[in-house]
Amino acid sequence: MRFLFHIIVIGLIMISYSCNNPNSEILIEINRQINRLKIERLEYANVDSLKIATIRKTIKSNYYKIGDLAKDSIKSIAMPYSHLDKSFKQIIRMDKIIRLDYRKTISQLHDLYIDAERNIIDGRGLKNYFDEEKRITESIIQRMQFNSQRLESEITKFDSLNTIIVNHLNN
Helix, strand or coil: CHHHHHHHHHHHHHHHHHCCCCCHHHHHHHHHHHHHHHHHHHHHCCCCHHHHHHHHHHHHHHHHHCCCCCCHHHHHHHHHHHHHHHHHHHHHHHHHHHHHHHHHHHHHHHHHHHHHHCCCCCHHHHHHHHHHHHHHHHHHHHHHHHHHHHHHHHHHHHHHHHHHHHHHHHC
8 A cells, every 4th residue: 555655646746747738648647557557566566476386286195186087976077176287387487478477567657757857759650659659558557457366276176176176085
């Protein structure tokens, strides 16, 4: 919460400095995108690769202990269970890409802000650059939301299937 307060204060300071600039409207928009991306990043920060690694290890261990997959009672559960490992691996891979893209985009938005503030870029060129960064920002936010939803879904699947697999192994 404290971090969010700092983002808002910095945003207000940046807006107040930009009021005398001919690019003041775009400076405000750039600042909004920066703040929006930072806030979304705070909400996204729940991808815990250590927890996922532990889950993947459990899946692999239990899957190899199952034994005879010819039994229809366990076959229909074991296959989706084994696919969870791949899914979690993809979530971690996507998380790394999102984090790299986030850092790059935040940096580019800050650079664009500085260029607009110093009136290095103005007019149509500035608008085009901003529109591109806005599109990239939206893409990152959508991927954050997708990856978070997918993680929640896969953890729910794991919790339900793992209970069944563990019960089967204990019998």
